[in-house]
Amino acid sequence: MSAFMPVTRSTLHSPLWLVPFDDFARQVRTAGVQVRLERFDDRGGWVRLDDRVTRTPGGALAFPGLGRRAEPWAARPERHRALVTAPGYQALYPADDEPFSAALTGVEFLAHPWNDTHPPAVEVAPRLVRLLPATAHPYPPGTRTVHGVVRDATTGAPVVNALVEARGRTSRDGAPWHERTLSDTRGAFRLALRWEGERASEHAVEETFRLEATERPGRTGALAVHLPQDAERQHVIEIREQ
Incomplete structure (x- = not known):
């Protein structure tokens, strides 16, 4: 179960904001949505991380704290990807303005190092992730x-x-x-x-x-x-x- 972030905590320093969107129902959907986080290591492979996704009051999914370092000036940005799953759906990973490729299997992003006195080097905009009906999608009765x-x-x-x-x-x-x-x-x-x-x-x-x-x-x-x-x-x- 994903954590729910209280309004009093800040999510401004999450390097990723995901907004899951049900493409069939045409509405934002977070119920049942899970996100697995992976980091690309120096050996050329993806390593699964234990960071838990946080559901914000506004309906976004974020990873506050990711990239936080004691000495951010001595660290480099790290490549990550988020894999989104939901029962009855498959995630469409290319953004709306990107050409489709079946080889893209996650939302890739850079986590820039930061701390309380050195904010991240770049601002992050919310990223819409469209959830498409899968073969086992529970369509409403009568759907052709x-x-x-x-x-x-x-x-x-x-x-x-x-x-x-x-x-x-x-x-x-x-x-x-x-x-x-x-x-x-x-x-x-x-x-x-x-x-x-x-x-x-x-x-x-x-x-x-x-x-x-x-x-x-x-x-x-x-x-x-x-x-x-x-x-x-x-x-x-x-x-x-x-």
């Missing part, structure tokens, strides 16, 4: 979903942590919609399609959705899904160099 697997087009191997998306616009007011998820360790995905797809005519029953999967820039795949006839089919999206 499609499922399948993401594979390498050449080897057939499952692609882990691939971003699977669908986009469109509603027919009534043209409002854009965007659904997304991540493939699991088996390459499997389950994507909600709450909004309407493309129709050949106003009264057509069939809806067409274009699913896109991304491993990293330049390695993508796409697939057209037709509902309702493809609703129970296992869809295979093949990733290849573009």
Whole structure:
């Protein structure tokens, strides 16, 4: 269980502020969210730390005290990463303005040395971490979903942590919609399609959705899904160099 920081304590010197955001429900979520902290050592590996994340009254997750040194001028910044988990979710680690890469498996940051008389060298802004529905996400009853697997087009191997998306616009007011998820360790995905797809005519029953999967820039795949006839089919999206 994460600690809760009283209002009287300061969190201004945390080198990381995380704001978990439920991408499906479109709201900040901290319930059930856990954060594991790791430090990159000189031997080139990540070492798990025992530092406990603190939940602030404002709904952020922080690590106050991380980087505190008796003589900060004699220390150097240390590279860390935070791994975020929550039941039924997978964390999307690239920030909204960064290209997606399945190889990014945590929020990486530098912890600059500081103490009470020598504040940190840089200011830290809150970092939004989007939580995407996982394959076992408990969708509300009646939510329309499609499922399948993401594979390498050449080897057939499952692609882990691939971003699977669908986009469109509603027919009534043209409002854009965007659904997304991540493939699991088996390459499997389950994507909600709450909004309407493309129709050949106003009264057509069939809806067409274009699913896109991304491993990293330049390695993508796409697939057209037709509902309702493809609703129970296992869809295979093949990733290849573009």
